[in-house]
Amino acid sequence: MTAAIDSSRASVPDLRLGHAKALLRQVGSTLGIAVPVFFVATLITFLLGVVSGLDPAAAIAGDAASPKTIARIRADLGLDLPMPLQYLHWMGEVLRGDLGTSWFNGVPASELIFQRLPISLSIAGMALLAGIVGGTALGLVAGVRQGSRLDRATTLFAAVVSSLPPFVVAFLLILIFSLWLGWLPSSGYVPFSEDPAGWLAAISIPAVALSVDVVADIARQLRTGLVGELSENYVTGAVVRGLSRRRILFVHVLRNAAGPALTVLALKVPMLIGGAVVTEAIFNMPGMGKLAADSALRGDVPVVQGTLVVSILLILACNLCVNVLLGILQPASRRRN
Amino acid sequence: MTGNVISLDSHVPHGRRSEITLVEPLLSVRGLRITAADGRTLVRDVDLDLPAGGTLGIVGESGSGKSLTCRAILDLLPPGLALASGTIRYRNVDLSGLDARSWRALRGIELSAVFQDPASYLNPSIPVGRQLTEAIRAVLKLSRKAALARALELLGRVGFRDAEAVYPQYPHELSGGMAQRVLIALAICAGPSLLIADEATTALDATIQAEVLDLIATLRREEDLTLIMVSHDLAVVSQVCDRIVVMRGGEIVEAGPTHSVLHHPKSDYTRSLIDDHAVHTIDTTEGRQPPAAAPASPPLLSVSGLAAGYGIRTVVQGIDIEVAPGEILGLIGETGSGKTTLLRTILGLIPAARGAITLDGQQIDGLSDRRLRDFRRSGALQYVFQDPLRSLDPDLTIGESITEGLRLQASLGLSAMKASVAAALVSVGLDPQLADRLPGQLSGGQRQRTVIARALALDPRLLLLDEPVSALDAVNRSHVLKLLRRLADERGIAQIFISHDLGSVAGIADRVVVLHHGEIVETGPARMVLAHPAHPYTRRLLAAAPRIPREAPAAARPLFTAY
Structure with missing residues (x-):
């Protein structure tokens, strides 16, 4: 037997601890970025309300109100304070989960938002799901059958689709599935708790319309990732070891190839939330996007700010999830940090 | 590269090695010819015979076709390359006619391989031990627990003192020598008959290389392996192999028992390989006489x-x-x-x-x-890198590569530029007409001279x-x-x-x-x-x-x- 060599400087528990620490460090560094991003984004949100110059006091007080009444209302709303104090006050409330009250009907903004949130989340979530499933399937086929007709068709599809705005796709889908075939409703929303089938029918067109772009981008990124990874030596190594093609693809290659696709996915989440505003308008659905749009038109600053804060939180949460997932899938990438 | 592995089913039972008579070669290659998509012939007329238990060394510089021959035996030719003609017989099976399903019954079980740059042959995202267990389970159908036990035993056999500590490590946490040991453990996990070691010790340090060679030799005896060892280094191959094949430009220039190849080489190329090795081995160092004026001159x-x-x-x-x-x-x-x-x-x-x-x-x-x-x-100050192919832009002709630095340095006319390139090429012993070639069309030695010529053109x-x-x-x-x-x-x-x-x-x-x-x-x-x-x-x-x-x-x- 050859001389035994020292396999490592560390013991087994130390190693496992080291790996766990590396993952924690990555989560920590993601959070370390997310927290400042949250404060900067919410500061911008707050300043948007300030620069809008809207003052609800006069409207609330009515035509006959004396300047004194108006001043009292302004004081009640905290609008007479210096701006930094107003911000601190607002941020304190936000951190406590209080997004303020609507200037128009006195209902807490959070209540308004959380009434509408399920609708938007249904659409965006379903679009995300459809995007992941469709994009992964297409990307896998194109990447594995690289250079085939299917691969070229996927590339063409991705190029065409990503040049179409979601609302155009939405109109096409309405034309086909609602007007010609009559399978799906062209507008309206049914809560899942009332009628799951109806819920699915109601959200499928807007969700699909939103997802085509995600499908195209995920498919492209995954294809590129797969083509690169499939030419790596470890794939040859796995073949020599006698692993099955399926195992090589799904256990070994996919996790290493998924990086760019996952990153793109994280970038797509804001687009899905933003796209929901347009789609909800087209399909006349009372979602959060519609609430934000309506409130903006009415000058209802707290509600608009509230929807923005919730969106920011959703986006940051998605980014965190993607980063943690990447850290689990590709531990080697942690070393570079 | 995976385009040729399909299907997920059971494999032929193995372990019937004893029934094979020793007279029959375990592996027999006849008239092997490998061509690229553009019609270039990369390997031609290669014949190899390897009896069970034999050790065959294939020696040649990069681009001589030695690795391609091995890849053809494993059906792992890079995309675009194909087996144009010839037969590869393993036991009584013609490998060139195998379908993907039968290949899976052979690879990892009967045939296995280790390569240069071992860490790159391991999945970077999965602990090495788990990759070993996976391979064991894929070919041996063991329970999770039994596979784990076998994996730890194998890690011990390839020389890790504390197998449990290697098990959870990722490839990037291992040194080159350690990664090669893991790769060897993977290669022998199913008790294969034929092991191909393709430049398996090339980038390793001398001491590590000696250890890994020793390990391969020991395992070969203990596991009754038939070995093909590929290297550019005649010394490495001659330490382990009974027979040697020397390849150059896709052809076999000499083949025979190690002793007679080393001591009675028939071809000039082999003789020059041996002579040049002898000139530069440390044993025969007549050494350079220290230049007489050296101490006097001020350091540069x-x-x-x-x-x-x-x-x-x-x-x-x-x-x-x-x-x-x-x-x-x-x-x-x-x-x-x-x-x-x-x-x-x-x-x-x-x-x-x-x-x-x-x-x-x-x-x-x-x-x-x-x-x-x-x-x-x-x-x-100029720098010459280890890997000449990677330090030359594959899309620039070597003339263009050499000119690039000159352009920055001075505004030379076109003809003066051409003259400088030609002079640089001549000074490294290359034909100036090669200036129009792409790096991919040159041999390894020519490429490294090109890199040196590129440095020389700037008069360092x-x-x-x-x-x-x-x-x-x-x-x-x-x-x-x-x-x-x-x-x-x-x-x-x-x-x-x-x-x-x-x-x-x-x-x-x-x-x-x-x-x-x-x-x-x-x-x-x-x-x-x-x-x-x-x-x-x-x-x-x-x-x-x-x-x-x-x-x-x-x-x-x-x-x-x-x-």
Whole structure:
């Protein structure tokens, strides 16, 4: 037997601890970025309300109100304070989960938002799901059958689709599935708790319309990732070891190839939330996007700010999830940090 | 590359090795011919016969077709290459006619392989132990627990003292030698009959290389393996193999028992491989006579008290070296000893933490961006990398690559430019007509000369050479080394020459510096250091260097007796 060599400087528990620490460090560094991003984004949100110059006091007080009444209302709303104090006050409330009250009907903004949130989340979530499933399937086929007709068709599809705005796709889908075939409703929303089938029918067109772009981008990124990874030596190594093609693809290659696709996915989440505003308008659905749009038109600053804060939180949460997932899938990438 | 592996089903039972008669070759290759999509023939008329238990070495420089031949045996030809004709018979099966399903029954179970750059053959995202268990379960159908036990046992067999500590590590946490051991464990996990070791020890340090070769030889005996060993280094192959095949330009130029190939070579190429190896082995170092005027001339480069590293990690420290014009300084040390870091610091790619570097009296460390750029454009300091193919732009002809630096330096006319390129090519012994070729169309030796020509075109004072010959066969290595020596003697170009291969350094260096853990442990005239090493580390390096056996090789190699 050859001389035994020292396999490592560390013991087994130390190693496992080291790996766990590396993952924690990555989560920590993601959070370390997310927290400042949250404060900067919410500061911008707050300043948007300030620069809008809207003052609800006069409207609330009515035509006959004396300047004194108006001043009292302004004081009640905290609008007479210096701006930094107003911000601190607002941020304190936000951190406590209080997004303020609507200037128009006195209902807490959070209540308004959380009434509408399920609708938007249904659409965006379903679009995300459809995007992941469709994009992964297409990307896998194109990447594995690289250079085939299917691969070229996927590339063409991705190029065409990503040049179409979601609302155009939405109109096409309405034309086909609602007007010609009559399978799906062209507008309206049914809560899942009332009628799951109806819920699915109601959200499928807007969700699909939103997802085509995600499908195209995920498919492209995954294809590129797969083509690169499939030419790596470890794939040859796995073949020599006698692993099955399926195992090589799904256990070994996919996790290493998924990086760019996952990153793109994280970038797509804001687009899905933003796209929901347009789609909800087209399909006349009372979602959060519609609430934000309506409130903006009415000058209802707290509600608009509230929807923005919730969106920011959703986006940051998605980014965190993607980063943690990447850290689990590709531990080697942690070393570079 | 996976385009040829499909289906997921059971495989033929194995372990019927004893029924095979020894008369029948285990592997028989006849008239093998491999062509590229553009019609070029890369391998032609290769015949190999390998009896069960035999050991066959295939020697040749990069591009000689030795690796392609092995890949063809494993049905792993790169995309675009195809088996044009010929048969590959393994036992009684014609491998060239196998479907994917039958291939899966062979690979990993009957045939297996280890390669150069072992860590890259492991999935970077999965702990190595889990990859081993996975392979065991894929071919042996063991329970999870049994597979784990077998994996730990295998890790122990390939020399890990604490197998449980290796198990959860990721490939990037292992050194090259450790990764190769893991790869060997993977290769033998199902008890294969044929093992192909394709440059398996090439980039490893001398001491590690000796250990891995020893491991392969031991396992070969214990596991009753038939071995094909591929290398550019005749010495490595001759240590382990009974028979040797020498390949060049896609053809076999010589084949026969190791002893007769080494001592009665029939082809000129083989003879030159052996002669060139002999010239530069450390045993025969007649060494270079120290140049008479050397002490008198002021140093061209002087490095004093240098420390450098990456971030907070110090890689090299307390470095004092001087290089006189026309002097070649050999820098020896194992991977991680800081050789490359030192060169990169001199080059200004890594900032020096402490110490000073002066070239020709001018301080060159810590230059401002602008002055650094001016200094670089002067071309006084040039660098030659280890891998010539990767240091040349594949889409530029070699003439264009050489011109690139000239364009920055001076505004030469087109004809003057052409003349400079031709002169640079001639000075490295290349035909100026090659200027229109792409790097991919040249041989390994020609490419490395091109890289040197590119550096020479800028008229450097000092050449920094990072393992410039480690990927070349003995003949090309010798040519490049002679070229470098001539450049030093005739044009007075000083050189710092990094190598883990002591033979190369022995052949040309005036002085050597031995680097260990980032510090200089020994320095002196090449001949003295190699003949009478003072430091134990240097002695260890020298002892581990592969050598071609002298006379009576059978007696000299008691470990690897003939089958």
